[in-house]
Amino acid sequence: MDTKEIVNVSNLKKTYGDFTAVNGISFSVQPGEIFGFLGPNGAGKTTTINMMIGLTKPTEGSITIDGIDAQKHTKKAQALMGIVADESNLYDEMSGFDNLCFCASLYGMKKEERESRARQLLEQFSLAQAGNRPFKAYSKGMRRKLTIAAGIIHYPRILFLDEPTTGIDVESARQLRELIVDLKNHGTTIFITTHYIEDAERICDRIAFIVEGKIVATGTVEELMESMSSGHTLQLVTEQDAQELADDLQARFEGSKVSAAKGNTLNIVSKDRIPLLPVMQYFDQKGITVYEAKELRLTLEDVFVKITGIESGHLEKEKAGAGK
Amino acid sequence: MSTWIAFWNILKKDMKNYYLMPSNVNWGIFFPVSWTLTQFIRSSGNIDVLEFLPGLMAVSVLFATTSMLSVTITFERKGRSFERLLLAPLSLNALLLAKITGTILFGLFIASVPVLLASFFVSLSGVNWGMAYLSVLLIALTSTLIGLVIAVSAKEVFEAQMMSNFFRFPMMFLCGTMMPVQKLPALLRIAAYCLPLTYGTDILNRSITGASALPPLACIFALAVFSAILFGASRYTINNKWIS
Numbered sequence: 001m002d003t004k005e006i007v008n009v010s011n012l013k014k015t016y017g018d019f020t021a022v023n024g025i026s027f028s029v030q031p032g033e034i035f036g037f038l039g040p041n042g043a044g045k046t047t048t049i050n051m052m053i054g055l056t057k058p059t060e061g062s063i064t065i066d067g068i069d070a071q072k073h074t075k076k077a078q079a080l081m082g083i084v085a086d087e088s089n090l091y092d093e094m095s096g097f098d099n100l101c102f103c104a105s106l107y108g109m110k111k112e113e114r115e116s117r118a119r120q121l122l123e124q125f126s127l128a129q130a131g132n133r134p135f136k137a138y139s140k141g142m143r144r145k146l147t148i149a150a151g152i153i154h155y156p157r158i159l160f161l162d163e164p165t166t167g168i169d170v171e172s173a174r175q176l177r178e179l180i181v182d183l184k185n186h187g188t189t190i191f192i193t194t195h196y197i198e199d200a201e202r203i204c205d206r207i208a209f210i211v212e213g214k215i216v217a218t219g220t221v222e223e224l225m226e227s228m229s230s231g232h233t234l235q236l237v238t239e240q241d242a243q244e245l246a247d248d249l250q251a252r253f254e255g256s257k258v259s260a261a262k263g264n265t266l267n268i269v270s271k272d273r274i275p276l277l278p279v280m281q282y283f284d285q286k287g288i289t290v291y292e293a294k295e296l297r298l299t300l301e302d303v304f305v306k307i308t309g310i311e312s313g314h315l316e317k318e319k320a321g322a323g324k
Numbered sequence: 325m326s327t328w329i330a331f332w333n334i335l336k337k338d339m340k341n342y343y344l345m346p347s348n349v350n351w352g353i354f355f356p357v358s359w360t361l362t363q364f365i366r367s368s369g370n371i372d373v374l375e376f377l378p379g380l381m382a383v384s385v386l387f388a389t390t391s392m393l394s395v396t397i398t399f400e401r402k403g404r405s406f407e408r409l410l411l412a413p414l415s416l417n418a419l420l421l422a423k424i425t426g427t428i429l430f431g432l433f434i435a436s437v438p439v440l441l442a443s444f445f446v447s448l449s450g451v452n453w454g455m456a457y458l459s460v461l462l463i464a465l466t467s468t469l470i471g472l473v474i475a476v477s478a479k480e481v482f483e484a485q486m487m488s489n490f491f492r493f494p495m496m497f498l499c500g501t502m503m504p505v506q507k508l509p510a511l512l513r514i515a516a517y518c519l520p521l522t523y524g525t526d527i528l529n530r531s532i533t534g535a536s537a538l539p540p541l542a543c544i545f546a547l548a549v550f551s552a553i554l555f556g557a558s559r560y561t562i563n564n565k566w567i568s
């Protein structure tokens with residue numbers, strides 16, 4: 001894989017009067033990866049993407065796209081980009097096929113080339129049957145798919161996706177996620193903004209958490225989880241009250257910290273992974289039945305809450321609001 | 325080559341989606357017809373077609389072009405499809421020229437409707453068609469650019485329509501389309517010469533009736549200056565207000 005960064009953002013800042021929307025952020029995107037910007041509404045995600053694509057002028061900082069200074073040579077940089085806005089901004093009266101052909105023409109593609117590419121994308125995005133229908137007759141999920149198809153019609157080096165699954169049903173969102181991963185597997189670099197944790201967790205190779213215009217953490221899902229992990233936790237549900245068992249179990253497993261959770265649930269926390277056999281042998285010797293044993297793992301949502309201090313309930317509210 | 329492909333396809337899309345829509349074509353026919361009928365009734369049938377024709381052509385082009393471009397761009401901007409055009413690797417000049425070319429062509433079509441109507445009532449053999457259509461082109465260009473200035477300033481379609489009327493109605497009364505500018509009071513005459521339509525109507529008058537207040541070259545120069553200012557103002561607004 002080519003390791004030259006395709007996007008490099010350095011000390012990017014955007015202020016509107018006294019309000020700082022984006023506050024000196026820096027990051028880079030490697031070729032062939034899906035890089036996600038995760039943050040609540042108003043965190044600065046769209047402002048950042050708008051500065052990168054040339055729709056907003058940065059107050060400070062630099063942006064290079066495939067080595068091109070995107071502020072000095074905006075049109076050159078835009079030729080390398082595919083851009084999918086957070087709304088489906090195609091032409092209602094035109095058919096899906098005509099919309100794709102028109103978008104291709106904006107990048108100078110010739111008639112035969114754009115028509116064959118449009119047919120190929122309609123097929124790839126399972127929209128071939130609807131290709132001649134006007135865009136206004138498409139469902140929300142179909143509209144998002146066609147908008148993404150329009151974004152990649154000219155074979156961009158990098159695709160910018162702003163909130164791709166917002167406002168669409170669960171099945172369409174699943175299909176879109178599959179399509180995005182498929183695009184990545186075919187070599188497209190993707191920059192995606194989202195406030196859906198599951199989108200970021202399922203499809204992104206690397207994620208940046210952005211809050212109040214600042215990047216507070218960047219890394220792969222595993223790296224982010226590792227950074228917040230305080231050890232391994234084994235959770236057991238037995239037939240006996242956990243409080244009665246905790247002290248005895250603590251004496252047996254000295255290197256670990258045993259605590260009683262509610263009811264008959266026990267947690268064993270250790271720096272290293274906890275082998276199951278000695279634990280089960282202990283309970284077997286005591287004649288205590290174990291109903292359930294599982295390793296507790298941090299979710300990306302837990303990590304997000306720990307790092308950003310934003311309650312998961314707040315994001316849930318945003319999800320519900322966005323889905324309306 | 326790639327700029328030309330984009331230019332041509334934007335023009336083709338606008339023609340198909342907006343200008344060749346039956347409602348707009350019908351408007352282009354009914355507007356001059358109803359205007360002519362109004363004048364015909366007002367003058368009890370004693371209408372001098374040749375004297376009436378330049379004003380009618382100028383007003384038709386003014387009304388068609390200012391509203392069409394301002395409404396279509398505001399509409400596209402609201403639906404964010406204009407953002408797609410702005411983000412394409414196409415210079416802003418080429419994009420704006422593609423958008424205004426469709427409107428100018430629509431203006432040329434609208435101007436031809438009164439000509440066709442007039443040909444049934446009077447001989448048009450004395451008309452200098454080259455000069456007539458040059459003036460129509462210049463009227464269409466400046467009116468379209470007024471529409472562009474409105475489009476880049478308005479946020480809503482109704483706002484664009486309201487602003488179009490703010491420009492159009494004073495121009496209709498001041499610019500020699502209904503009465504010669506020379507008959508206006510001195511202050512209004514000054515105001516008239518601050519408006520591009522006055523110069524376009526003057527050349528159109530000369531090409532159809534042979535009478536004009538100013539030399540055609542002076543009018544062409546004035547219209548070129550207006551066009552450059554309006555185009556520059558639109559570019560500035562997009563660059564500084566839309567991409568801010």
